[in-house]
Amino acid sequence: MNEITFRLATAGTGTGSHGDDDLTALVELYDRAARWMQKAGIDQWKPGDKDEEHFRLRQKHGEVWLAEVAGRRVGAFELWWEDVPAWGPQPPEAGYVHRLMVDRRHAPAGAGRALLAHAEQRIAGAGRAWARLDCVSANPRLRTYYEGAGYAVAGERSKEGNGGSRYGVTLLEKRLGA
Numbered sequence: 001m002n003e004i005t006f007r008l009a010t011a012g013t014g015t016g017s018h019g020d021d022d023l024t025a026l027v028e029l030y031d032r033a034a035r036w037m038q039k040a041g042i043d044q045w046k047p048g049d050k051d052e053e054h055f056r057l058r059q060k061h062g063e064v065w066l067a068e069v070a071g072r073r074v075g076a077f078e079l080w081w082e083d084v085p086a087w088g089p090q091p092p093e094a095g096y097v098h099r100l101m102v103d104r105r106h107a108p109a110g111a112g113r114a115l116l117a118h119a120e121q122r123i124a125g126a127g128r129a130w131a132r133l134d135c136v137s138a139n140p141r142l143r144t145y146y147e148g149a150g151y152a153v154a155g156e157r158s159k160e161g162n163g164g165s166r167y168g169v170t171l172l173e174k175r176l177g178a
Contacts (some may be wrong), residue, residue: 030049079096093130143172149174
């Protein structure tokens with residue numbers, strides 16, 4: 001009943017297609033997660049920072065995945081194939097997970113880990129050995145969450161060295177399939 005399924009989000013055509021619904025849902029998931037962060041005292045995402053065009057562009061340069069339970073969208077993440085602002089130039093050995101979002105109202109327990117596991121499977125399936133991500137340095141709870149999922153700290157980037165970001169990040173990575 002609470003089985004999570006995954007599918008690539010589709011880009012809308014502006015004519016009321018399923019893709020327009022996906023883009024709207026992604027913005028809503030992001031804004032809901034941003035509001036939760038603000039209430040929890042986490043200075044990271046801000047409601048309104050990401051619009052449909054952001055997700056449309058991410059689809060052109062990577063992948064955007066939606067998680068669903070019984071047809072209801074309960075989470076999403078972006079999968080990038082390079083991340084120069086945070087990780088610098090790298091050989092094509094990793095996939096980079098961004099904007100892991102869970103709808104806390106409807107997602108079953110463990111949804112965040114299921115999203116990570118799906119991203120890791122997709123990365124390994126593309127022949128890459130590493131799953132990488134970053135989290136705001138000022139959020140030790142999130143770092144602990146990722147470490148509990150098997151990620152290890154690989155470095156830090158100050159906000160000045162993070163592509164103009166407004167916060168510094170901790171870089172984390174996980175070796176896949178070994």
